[in-house]
Amino acid sequence: MRLDDPWDDASASGWEELDGAGGLAPARVPGPAAPRDGHSAADIYLEVQRSEAFQEVRRRYRRFVVPATVAFLVWYLAYVVTAVTAPGLMARPVAGAVNVAMVAGLGQFLTTFLLTGAYARHARLRRDRAALDLRWETQEMTRGAGR
Amino acid sequence: MSGHHQTLALLLFSVFIAVTLAITTWVSRNRHGSAEEFYAGGRLFSPMENGFAIAGDYMSAASFLGISGLIALFGYDGMLYSVGFLVAWLVVLLLVAELVRNCGRFTLADVVAARMAERPVRIAAGTSSVTVSVLYLVAQMVGAGSLVALLLGGTSGAARSWTVIGVGALMVVYVSLGGMRATTWIQIVKAVLLMAGTVTLTVLVLVHFHGNINELLHSAAGHSGYGKDFLSPGLRYGGSWTARIDFISLGLALVLGTAGLPHILSRFYTVPTARAARRSVVWSIGLIGSFYLMTIVLGFGAAALVGTADVRESNPAGNTAVPLLAMVLGGGEGSTGGTILFAVVAAVAFATILAVVAGITLASSASVAHDLYASLKRPGGKQHSEVAVARVAAAGIGVAAIGLGLLAQDLNVAFLVGLAFAVAASANLPVLLYSLFWRNFTTRGAVWSVYGGLIPAILLVLLSPVVSGSPASLFPGADFQVFPLENPGLVSIPLGFLAGWIGTVTAGEPPDAAKHAEIEVRAMTGAGAV
Numbered sequence: 001m002r003l004d005d006p007w008d009d010a011s012a013s014g015w016e017e018l019d020g021a022g023g024l025a026p027a028r029v030p031g032p033a034a035p036r037d038g039h040s041a042a043d044i045y046l047e048v049q050r051s052e053a054f055q056e057v058r059r060r061y062r063r064f065v066v067p068a069t070v071a072f073l074v075w076y077l078a079y080v081v082t083a084v085t086a087p088g089l090m091a092r093p094v095a096g097a098v099n100v101a102m103v104a105g106l107g108q109f110l111t112t113f114l115l116t117g118a119y120a121r122h123a124r125l126r127r128d129r130a131a132l133d134l135r136w137e138t139q140e141m142t143r144g145a146g147r
Numbered sequence: 148m149s150g151h152h153q154t155l156a157l158l159l160f161s162v163f164i165a166v167t168l169a170i171t172t173w174v175s176r177n178r179h180g181s182a183e184e185f186y187a188g189g190r191l192f193s194p195m196e197n198g199f200a201i202a203g204d205y206m207s208a209a210s211f212l213g214i215s216g217l218i219a220l221f222g223y224d225g226m227l228y229s230v231g232f233l234v235a236w237l238v239v240l241l242l243v244a245e246l247v248r249n250c251g252r253f254t255l256a257d258v259v260a261a262r263m264a265e266r267p268v269r270i271a272a273g274t275s276s277v278t279v280s281v282l283y284l285v286a287q288m289v290g291a292g293s294l295v296a297l298l299l300g301g302t303s304g305a306a307r308s309w310t311v312i313g314v315g316a317l318m319v320v321y322v323s324l325g326g327m328r329a330t331t332w333i334q335i336v337k338a339v340l341l342m343a344g345t346v347t348l349t350v351l352v353l354v355h356f357h358g359n360i361n362e363l364l365h366s367a368a369g370h371s372g373y374g375k376d377f378l379s380p381g382l383r384y385g386g387s388w389t390a391r392i393d394f395i396s397l398g399l400a401l402v403l404g405t406a407g408l409p410h411i412l413s414r415f416y417t418v419p420t421a422r423a424a425r426r427s428v429v430w431s432i433g434l435i436g437s438f439y440l441m442t443i444v445l446g447f448g449a450a451a452l453v454g455t456a457d458v459r460e461s462n463p464a465g466n467t468a469v470p471l472l473a474m475v476l477g478g479g480e481g482s483t484g485g486t487i488l489f490a491v492v493a494a495v496a497f498a499t500i501l502a503v504v505a506g507i508t509l510a511s512s513a514s515v516a517h518d519l520y521a522s523l524k525r526p527g528g529k530q531h532s533e534v535a536v537a538r539v540a541a542a543g544i545g546v547a548a549i550g551l552g553l554l555a556q557d558l559n560v561a562f563l564v565g566l567a568f569a570v571a572a573s574a575n576l577p578v579l580l581y582s583l584f585w586r587n588f589t590t591r592g593a594v595w596s597v598y599g600g601l602i603p604a605i606l607l608v609l610l611s612p613v614v615s616g617s618p619a620s621l622f623p624g625a626d627f628q629v630f631p632l633e634n635p636g637l638v639s640i641p642l643g644f645l646a647g648w649i650g651t652v653t654a655g656e657p658p659d660a661a662k663h664a665e666i667e668v669r670a671m672t673g674a675g676a677v
Contacts, residue, residue, distance in 0.1 A: 042661035048674075049664035057671055065241045073402075076234045080398040083227060083380040084391035091379035097364035101223055101379045108230045109436055112237060116432045119241060120425065128422060131672045138674035 044141045048134065057130050064122050068115060075111065079104055152489050159494030163340075164317065167501070170332045171325035183677075185534045186253040186513050187416040188327035190677075194423045196335055198430020201414050203334030204506045205232075205405075205431070206341055206438055208290050208499045209564050214439070216465025218446020219458045219472075222367070222377035224384055225446055227394070229439035231401035236435065238406045240428045246583050246670040248415040248424035252677055254510075255412050255575055256518040259582045261669075262662045263590040266522045271597035273518030275574035276409040278601065279567050280511035281548065283408070284504060286563035288314060288552030291500040294466060295493075304556075311552040314504060319545035321505045322512065323538040330502075330509050331417060337502035342438065344495040348469070348488075349441040351476040352448035363444070366451035377450070393632045397565055400636030404568030407575030410510035421673050445469055452476070470496075508541055508548070515540040565634050566608055573600030573639035577647045583670060585651075587658045592651030599646020600639055607635035 048054050083090055083101065090101035183189060192200070210232065217225030251257035256272035291314045292307035321329055356363040364378060371377040384394035405411060415424040449458055449468040452475045461467045473492040477484030516537035555563075577596045581588045607630045608614065614621045616628030632638075669675050 042665065045665040045668050046661055048668045054668065054671065058667070061671065069238070069241055072234065072237050076230075076398075076402055077395075079230070080227065080395055084384055084394050087379060087381040087385060091375070091381075096361040097368065097378060098361070099379055102364075105223075105226050105230055108234060109440060112233055112432065113436060115237060116240060116429055120429050123245075123422075123425060134668075135672040135674045138668060138672060142675065 041142050044138065048138050048141070053130065053134055057127055057134060060126050060130075061123075064119065064126075068119065072111065072115060076108065079108060152486055152493070155486060155490035156493040159490055160497050163494060163498045163501075166336065167317075167321065167333050170336070171321050171329040174328040174332060175325050180534055182253070182517070182534050182537075184328065185326035185537060186413065186509075186517065188331050190417060190419050192331060192417045192427075194418060194426035195430055196331070197414060197418050197423070197427035198434065199338040200331045200334035200417070201411065201427060201431035202434035202438070203338035203341070203502055204410055204414060205435055206338070206499065207287060207503045207564075208294060208496050209286070210439070210442065211341065211345070211499055212294065212466045212469055212496055213464075215442045215446040215449060216458070216462070216468040217383075218443060219449035219453070219468035220455060220465040221383040222371060222373065222447075222450065223380050224382050226443055227380070227384075227398070228401070229442060231398050232405070233432075233436050233439050235402045235405035236428065236432045238403065239411070240425070240432065242580065242583070243406045243412075244415050244424045244428045245421035247412060247579070248418070248421045249670050249673045249676045250583070250666055251412075251416065253413060253416055253513050253517050255407075255409055255579060256514070259578055259593050262582055262588070262659070262666050263593050267594050268590060269518040269522040271594045272575070272578065273514045273522070275570065275597050275601045276514040276518070277511050278605075279407070279571045279575065280409055280507050280514070281544070281551070282563055282567040282570065283410075284507050284511070284544070284548045285551045285555050286567065287500055287504050287507070288548055289555050289563070290466075291497075291504070292552065292556060294496055294500070307556060308553055311556075312549055314501060315545045315549035315552065317501060318505045318508050319542050321501075322508045322541040322545075326534075327413075327417060327509060330505050333502050333505055337498045338434065340495050340498055342434065344491055345438060345441045345445070348448075348473060348476065348492070349444045352444055352452070352472070355448075355452070355476065363447055363451055367447040369451075371450045371455040373455075377455075389631045392637065393634055396569075396632050396634040396637035399640060400565060400569040400572050400634055403572035403576050403636075403640060405571075407571035407579065408568075409514060409571075409575070410506045413510045413513060421676070445472060448472055504548075508544055511544050512537045512541040515544070566604075569608075569634055569636040569639060570601060570604045572636055573604045573643040574598075575600075576640075577643040581647050581651075582666070586663050587651060588647070589651050589654040589656050589658055591654040591656070592647045592649075595650030596643055596647025599650070600643025603642045604635045604639035607632075607639060611635070 082104070090099065090104070092100045094100060094103055210229075214225060214228050214232075217228060219225070247258055250261055254273070255276055256269045259268045259272055288311050292311040295310040296306040321333060352363070356366070368374055368377045373382060376382060384390050414427075418424050418427055446468065449472040453468065453471045458465055458468045458471060461471060470489055470492045473488035474480055474485040477486070477488035479485050516533050520536050520540070521533060574597050577600055578593050581592065581596060610627065610629040611633055612620055612628050612631070613633050614628070615623075616626040617623070620628075630638075665675075
């Protein structure tokens with residue numbers, strides 16, 4: 001039913017070489033990929049969750065997302081709190097009519113765009129391939145497994 | 148406003164209505180009536196299409212007219228809104244979009260129910276989703292009524308009432324006949340129109356100042372009547388410490404609320420994979436970010452070219468700043484250019500309201516049919532009846548929104564929007580983040596975190612100066628004001644997170660490790676996602 005799978009388009013995989021061969025962990029899940037009798041879907045998900053390949057995908061996601069989220073929330077809250085507590089500082093002129101407040105506000109726009117780009121690039125290069133492999137692997141294993 | 152504007156604006160309104168009705172008929176010509184199709188449009192939209200649709204859903208009339216109007220009135224303090232509305236998308240991009248696409252089917256409750264006891268969680272999340280949607284919907288309806296009446300010259304009560312009724316009837320038609328596919332295409336058309344209109348006006352403002360931003364800012368400060376103060380914070384949120392803390396509260400609600408808005412969450416299900424969901428958010432951040440940058444130019448442009456005093460005289464809330472600016476840019480009142488530009492802006496604003504209203508109606512009808520009805524109905528009901536329920540629910544919500552919209556006609560719209568964001572951030576976001584990231588989260592924690600955010604948010608508003616105790620409040624005669632802030636977010640958002648945590652640690656039920664493994668593997672890889 002899925003005609004063209006966006007996981008597999010050219011731009012998704014074309015840049016991987018730049019990242020170095022070591023950048024992408026082998027996404028093999030330890031253990032046989034064939035469905036086994038007596039294994040429920042719950043067992044399989046637990047097994048995949050414990051696998052090194054999955055832990056690596058999750059680690060890469062969290063290593064980017066946790067610091068990034070903390071950083072932009074702190075930067076945004078600092079901006080809002082400074083605007084209400086230190087309007088004098090914010091009114092200090094920088095160049096012509098442009099003052100600190102203007103620069104900070106436009107800085108918020110700039111950091112949002114930059115972080116969006118960085119996250120999209122990181123996910124594309126460091127996560128998508130391994131996650132896709134794990135996805136097929138897991139679906140292969142759960143096929144025919146009782147729930 | 149002369150008769151020419153009205154005729155041209157009405158003509159453009161009618162063209163937009165005709166085009167959107169054609170889209171609705173076209174996409175519903177060979178529908179199968181499946182839930183997948185009605186709620187998620189068949190999940191086959193491309194990231195770019197969905198990115199435009201998300202942007203269309205998000206850029207409401209409050210953004211287009213409201214923010215630039217606030218900038219025209221209060222200068223820099225209006226700009227703080229655009230920053231909050233945009234930064235919120237980082238929460239959506241980094242923490243929510245991909246994982247929600249992988250874990251859910253149609254609604255917020257799907258994600259939570261995947262790990263928890265289904266019934267109580269669905270009822271809780273469904274209730275809060277419907278509450279958020281209805282608040283947002285009424286804000287849009289009230290906005291539609293006053294805006295269109297204003298743009299068409301009269302501020303008569305009859306014109307406003309008929310606008311509210313007309314908008315409500317149209318949205319019921321779009322949603323119940325066309326489902327998500329029609330709603331998405333209407334959003335895309337609207338987003339393109341809105342971007343085109345905004346780019347045109349921005350270019351005209353910049354051309355007028357020969358591309359010299361410094362001159363634009365100087366001129367805006369000069370014509371605002373505030374001088375240099377216009378360009379720094381403090382004009383609106385400077386006075387008392389209550390006002391300042393109120394602004395921090397609003398800022399928190401804006402940045403955390405977006406990720407809990409039901410009509411935004413349901414957009415991630417219209418694309419085939421999590422990767423496509425991520426790419427649609429990247430598209431929408433690009434569109435929304437450039438849009439808000441342009442509203443800043445338009446706001447300062449209106450202050451410079453129209454003048455803050457004239458903007459305030461036309462509409463005390465500043466909502467007509469952009470239409471007035473369009474008139475000046477086109478050559479002033481009575482000129483052909485001014486007439487055309489004014490009518491175009493009016494038509495774009497009308498298209499915006501219709502599209503946003505349709506998107507919210509669809510999301511709330513999904514919550515009613517998929518979460519509340521499915522949980523509360525007697526077992527053994529008919530299998531295919533859910534979409535039929537959703538169509539009826541869309542009509543019911545339409546009627547309710549028309550009724551509330553008529554009742555609430557004199558309410559301050561900005562406060563309703565801020566309240567919707569605060570409720571979304573207090574009730575929907577904690578349960579969503581806990582479900583996705585907390586290993587030990589339990590059913591009781593999920594239910595507590597929804598009600599623990601929802602109830603305080605609404606109670607605090609009832610006890611705030613918005614409802615009673617000041618001349619500008621809903622009931623100026625009564626005084627049961629206890630809570631000093633207009634926006635409850637600063638208190639209710641931490642309460643939502645706290646209630647979820649307390650509910651979980653006191654539950655005593657061991658967390659289900661297998662279900663947590665399943666949701667984590669699904670979230671990260673997309674295995675088993677629909």
